[in-house]
Amino acid sequence: MKRFILIIPIIVFIIIIAVLSVMTLQTKEGRNPSIVPSALLGKEAPNIELPMLARNIPGGFKGSDLVGRVNIVNVFSSWCVPCLAEHPQISWLATNGFPIYAINHRDNVSDASNWLKKHGNPYVAVGFDPEGRASLEWGVGGVPETFIINASGIITYKHIGPITKEILKEKILPKLHEAKR
Amino acid sequence: MKIIFAALIMIFLSPSFFLYGDKLVFASTSNKTSISEEIENKERQISKLLRCVVCQNQSIYESNADIAYDMRLLVRERLLAGDNKDQVINYIVARYGDYILLKPPFQANTVLLWMAPPLMVLIALMIVILLIKNYQHKNIYQKTDKLLNPEDK
Numbered sequence: 001m002k003r004f005i006l007i008i009p010i011i012v013f014i015i016i017i018a019v020l021s022v023m024t025l026q027t028k029e030g031r032n033p034s035i036v037p038s039a040l041l042g043k044e045a046p047n048i049e050l051p052m053l054a055r056n057i058p059g060g061f062k063g064s065d066l067v068g069r070v071n072i073v074n075v076f077s078s079w080c081v082p083c084l085a086e087h088p089q090i091s092w093l094a095t096n097g098f099p100i101y102a103i104n105h106r107d108n109v110s111d112a113s114n115w116l117k118k119h120g121n122p123y124v125a126v127g128f129d130p131e132g133r134a135s136l137e138w139g140v141g142g143v144p145e146t147f148i149i150n151a152s153g154i155i156t157y158k159h160i161g162p163i164t165k166e167i168l169k170e171k172i173l174p175k176l177h178e179a180k181r
Numbered sequence: 182m183k184i185i186f187a188a189l190i191m192i193f194l195s196p197s198f199f200l201y202g203d204k205l206v207f208a209s210t211s212n213k214t215s216i217s218e219e220i221e222n223k224e225r226q227i228s229k230l231l232r233c234v235v236c237q238n239q240s241i242y243e244s245n246a247d248i249a250y251d252m253r254l255l256v257r258e259r260l261l262a263g264d265n266k267d268q269v270i271n272y273i274v275a276r277y278g279d280y281i282l283l284k285p286p287f288q289a290n291t292v293l294l295w296m297a298p299p300l301m302v303l304i305a306l307m308i309v310i311l312l313i314k315n316y317q318h319k320n321i322y323q324k325t326d327k328l329l330n331p332e333d334k
Binding site: 005006008011012038039040045106131132133135136137138139140141142 | 234235237245248251252254257274275276277278279280307308311
């Protein structure tokens with residue numbers, strides 16, 4: 001019995017090492033521990049109303065507009081460099097039949113309008129959020145972020161950071177098809 | 182001359198001269214809307230509990246990041262809307278998850294986190310007690326052994 005109790009610390013130590021090595025292996029496989037899953041996953045898209053950015057840009061939308069089909073919501077800013085990097089992928093999604101709504105995060109009218117004119121506007125509607133208040137409602141931590149919302153208006157997936165070609169193929173497209181089911 | 186010099190020193194030493202960063206933001210925004218001291222205190226208190234999501238281990242009170250500023254304003258907005266401390270915190274946790282809390286809450290998935298340190302201490306104490314008992318036992322045994330041995334031989 002005494003012997004057994006003396007062995008406990010060794011057993012605890014081995015368990016700790018085992019748990020830590022499993023976590024390390026997961027990190028190696030691409031699970032980034034600094035990225036936390038959204039608290040909004042599986043919940044309804046926030047029904048906050050976003051105003052239009054400018055008259056010549058289709059826009060203004062609210063959470064309830066996202067019901068009825070699978071939609072994408074993309075948070076972007078003209079000052080955000082990774083947003084520009086993911087823009088070709090966002091545009092590809094738009095031309096391949098996936099409606100994308102935009103939250104224009106902490107931007108101003110002229111910069112955002114010029115950015116969309118220069119790089120193309122793939123969005124069904126752009127919602128203007130100059131103070132970042134609506135972004136808080138969406139649980140946004142930074143730009144870019146992308147949400148997938150299913151036909152019943154439930155958020156099924158959130159991607160933090162730019163959508164590269166690889167992420168588009170390996171994560172976004174499968175998740176979009178999953179949301180369609 | 183001495184008086185001017187003294188006055189200059191007073192100005193430089195006055196705390197208002199050193200107000201900068203988020204403290205200045207607090208000061209200036211509060212002047213704009215003239216918010217009661219009570220709300221401001223609550224806001225500060227709550228802000229210290231919430232994690233800035235883009236910073237490493239900083240509260241939104243300490244951080245100068247845009248999102249931290251936005252969140253401080255949200256805390257104020259909720260307080261002005263009549264929410265109490267728990268309601269404000271729940272409002273933000275509902276959107277950002279438990280991660281937003283600098284101090285993790287005690288719940289099913291954090292039991293291990295909270296219980297591990299006291300458990301470790303308990304295990305360590307048990308080991309120490311056992312070792313001491315073992316040592317005492319051996320000592321007695323050795324002493325009696327020495328006493329008995331010559332007679333046996």
